[in-house]
Amino acid sequence: MFSVTVRADGEEYTVRFPWKVSVVAFMANPPVMKGEAEAAREAFDVLAHDPFFDVIEVNVLPDEAWRLVEPIVKKTGIEVASGLQPLVLAKGFNPSALDEDERRKAVEAIKREIEISAARGIKRAAFCSGPDPGEADREAAKDQLVKSLKEIAGYAEKLGVYVILETFDRVWDKKQLIGPITEAVEVAKEVREEHENFGLLWDLSHGPMLNEKPRDIVVAKDYLAHIHIGCTKKLPDGTLKDWHPGFYRPGAINGVEEVKELLKVLEEIGYRGAIGFEVKPEEGQVWQEPVHAAKGVLYTAFAKLVEEKLR
Numbered sequence: 065m066f067s068v069t070v071r072a073d074g075e076e077y078t079v080r081f082p083w084k085v086s087v088v089a090f091m092a093n094p095p096v097m098k099g100e101a102e103a104a105r106e107a108f109d110v111l112a113h114d115p116f117f118d119v120i121e122v123n124v125l126p127d128e129a130w131r132l133v134e135p136i137v138k139k140t141g142i143e144v145a146s147g148l149q150p151l152v153l154a155k156g157f158n159p160s161a162l163d164e165d166e167r168r169k170a171v172e173a174i175k176r177e178i179e180i181s182a183a184r185g186i187k188r189a190a191f192c193s194g195p196d197p198g199e200a201d202r203e204a205a206k207d208q209l210v211k212s213l214k215e216i217a218g219y220a221e222k223l224g225v226y227v228i229l230e231t232f233d234r235v236w237d238k239k240q241l242i243g244p245i246t247e248a249v250e251v252a253k254e255v256r257e258e259h260e261n262f263g264l265l266w267d268l269s270h271g272p273m274l275n276e277k278p279r280d281i282v283v284a285k286d287y288l289a290h291i292h293i294g295c296t297k298k299l300p301d302g303t304l305k306d307w308h309p310g311f312y313r314p315g316a317i318n319g320v321e322e323v324k325e326l327l328k329v330l331e332e333i334g335y336r337g338a339i340g341f342e343v344k345p346e347e348g349q350v351w352q353e354p355v356h357a358a359k360g361v362l363y364t365a366f367a368k369l370v371e372e373k374l375r
Contacts, residue, residue, distance in 0.1 A: 066116055068367040072374035079370045083330070085362070086119030086340035087111055088147060088292070091308055093351045094344065096122065097150055101129040108133040110352065112142040116359055119143040119338050121190075123150050124177045130184065145290075146181040148174055148191035149230060153238060158194035159216070160209035160241045162201060170194070171212050175219050182223035189220065190228035190265050190290065193242035205241050210254045217259035228289045230265035233273035237306040244274055245284050252287040263289025268326055269342060272296040272317045273304045278326040285333035293323055293362065294342040308344040310354030311361045323365035324372075331369075 067080045089111060090096040095103035104125055111120050113136075120142055125133065137144055151157045157170035178189050197205050217227045231248045232240035242248050248264050255262045264287045271277060273296055281288065295316035297307040309316045330339075339362070343354035 065118060066363060068363060068370055070367055070371045070374065072371065077370065077374060079366075081362075081366055083335070084118035084143075084338035085116060086121055086143075086145065086290075086338045087117055087355060087358075088340060088342045089120050089122040090147060090150070091342050091344045092355050096125075097154075099123075099126040099129055101126070101132050104129040105132040105136070107351075108136045108142075111355075112136050112140040117142065119145055119340065121145045121147045121340055123147055124180050134184070144184070144186050146177065146186050146189040148177050148189055151177060152192050152194055159191070159212035160194040160197075160205040162197065162204055162208060167208050167212055171215050174212075174216055178216070178220050178223065178225050178227075182220075182225050187224060188226045188228060188290075190230050192230045192232050192238075193240050196234050196239050196241045196243065202241065206247070206251060209241060210251055213251070213255045213262065214258055217255060217262045221259055221261045226261045226263065226289065227259075228263050228265045230267060230290075230292075231270060231274070232267075233270050233304075233306060236273045236304040245276060245280055249284050249287060252284070256287070263287050263337075265290040265292065267292035267294065267342060268318055268322060269294035269296055269308055270306065271322075272298075273306065278322070278329045281329060282333055285335070288333075288335055288337060290337050291326070291330065291335070291339045292342040293326065293339060293358070294318065308342050309346055310343050310349070310357045312357065313346060313354075320361055320365045320368065323361055324368050327365055327369050328372075 069078045089107045093107040157173045159170040161167040220227045232238045234243050266281050294308045295318040297305040297309045298315045341358040343358050345351045
């Protein structure tokens with residue numbers, strides 16, 4: 065948590081940031097994604113003791129690594145959320161697969177990780193849709209995804225876990241089925257007809273690859289459960305990559321003004337979830353460097369928004 069102090073008309077105003085702040089540990093410190101126990105311990109020790117953060121997002125750690133971080137979680141009271149995106153993006157489980165056996169395997173894999181999360185006291189789990197099969201099969205894949213999400217949400221509901229679907233780019237890099245926020249809302253509407261423990265995650269990092277701006281998420285205001293902030297990487301040839309460089313690194317798209325606009329929209333729509341950093345160190349960077357840079361961007365963006373409101 066943090067507050068900003070700004071001047072307006074000769075007066076000082078101190079305003080508390082109204083949302084919880086989270087950080088994706090396995091992106092900030094990449095060895096965590098591999099389940100490396102010491103890396104996980106270090107990441108949790110640094111992040112959980114940083115008063116800026118309220119939530120740590122992490123992949124489902126092996127038991128050995130969890131045994132090292134659990135005492136830190138209990139001592140600090142930091143909230144933990146499960147990021148299951150690596151199941152889909154790295155391990156290839158596809159909850160929107162047209163092949164029914166493949167779809168069921170993905171559902172079972174996600175359910176297993178939700179069960180482990182629940183046993184560890186974790187109450188929120190996010191993942192993504194699986195790859196886009198192309199225009200001809202897209203609608204059929206969406207039907208499969210809705211089926212999977214209903215099964216997963218129904219199972220998670222019994223465990224007290226809230227399920228979140230993250231939108232990704234469809235064209236440039238990860239090439240996921242979901243996809244544009246308008247289509248994500250269509251999926252969310254169907255799932256919510258049966259399960260209330262379901263929402264969407266929109267990532268500012270993915271906005272440039274989807275041709276989406278913060279204002280575009282207004283259509284999802286009833287379904288937004290989590291927000292990520294970070295950057296797309298633009299290569300010299302114009303290619304866009306979902307590499308999550310730190311803010312103001314070479315080729316990084318997004319900065320203070322984009323984050324300020326996002327905060328403005330979130331305030332307008334009454335968003336009450338958390339806002340999480342998803343940034344990754346590049347070659348030559350210590351892992352804490354992009355994390356601290358992101359903290360500065362969020363602080364400045366919020367201070368500018370407060371100043372704007374006080375004018």
